[in-house]
């Protein structure tokens with residue numbers, strides 16, 4: 001079942017004007033380039049391309065369907081937009097391939113898009129019965145069914161507890177293992193039934209839909225979301241020129257903590273506390289632009305219910321990162337078919 005509405009009708013970009021205001025000083029320079037690491041349906045990118053007519057945007061997404069839709073939406077901007085099928089921790093590789101040494105802005109609007117939630121067959125939603133998939137990149141990787149049918153009970157319980165903060169994680173894991181001993185789980189509806197049966201009736205009435213936390217946890221595991229984000233934030237900071245800005249919108253506390261810690265590492269002196277004078281090499285290389293995490297105000301909430309849980313943080317690069325603070329280079333995630341789309345919706349294989 002697919003939704004035929006154009007991208008601009010399917011998703012309202014969260015805190016768009018605030019993102020534009022935060023990025024504006026960095027994007028003012030002639031020839032400025034921004035990476036939208038979570039292109040989705042291109043709402044934020046459209047806002048940037050419209051507000052800053054000299055800026056070019058490189059839009060990354062691991063979801064080929066999102067690239068397709070955003071490419072169509074952004075076609076009027078021609079060569080000012082390039083879409084790339086990539087996981088966002090591969091930002092350095094993408095920029096190297098495009099011959100761009102540094103960018104002036106990075107925007108990350110984390111999590112799933114309305115597109116992914118609305119496309120029933122992709123299995124992100126607990127509201128309708130569908131195959132247990134939940135992959136953002138439907139071209140590769142393990143599905144939610146693979147996780148549920150192969151992980152050990154204790155690993156399932158840990159994932160539900162840590163990624164979903166699900167109080168009844170051990171019971172749900174036990175019941176999943178008992179159910180799959182009869183037949184492998186295949187449908188979201190089967191999982192929802194197991195979750196309902198695992199949570200005592202009195203507790204089912206509080207904290208939203210009883211399957212919400214388990215679905216969030218499985219989605220995070222299937223897509224390796226936190227591991228990827230831990231690599232991606234420092235790599236994105238490294239991609240910024242001096243004066244460049246990064247804006248990140250997170251929707252749950254585990255993601256926001258990763259962003260907060262990566263920003264704090266750059267905004268704090270790395271000198272031992274007892275040194276009388278901080279050596280130049282140990283002064284901060286980032287400046288926090290927001291005070292803590294910003295939340296949506298009532299006007300935004302009325303416009304966009306998805307903004308209810310947003311935590312927005314922004315930082316500006318003050319100077320190059322000293323060598324002792326550089327991120328350790330782990331192998332970034334790579335798409336199986338690196339494909340680019342331009343504003344004209346052109347696709348090439350790299």
Ligand SMILES: C[S@@+](CC[C@H](N)C(=O)[O-])C[C@H]1O[C@@H](n2cnc3c(N)ncnc32)[C@H](O)[C@@H]1O
Nearest residue numbers: 013038040041042043044061062087088109113
């Ligand atoms: C919340 S949506 C972005 C919506 C977008 N800002 C807009 O206005 O339309 C998040 C998007 O990021 C993508 N995404 C999530 N994790 C990713 C990752 N690790 N690498 C690349 N894209 C990712 C998802 O596929 C989804 O399309």
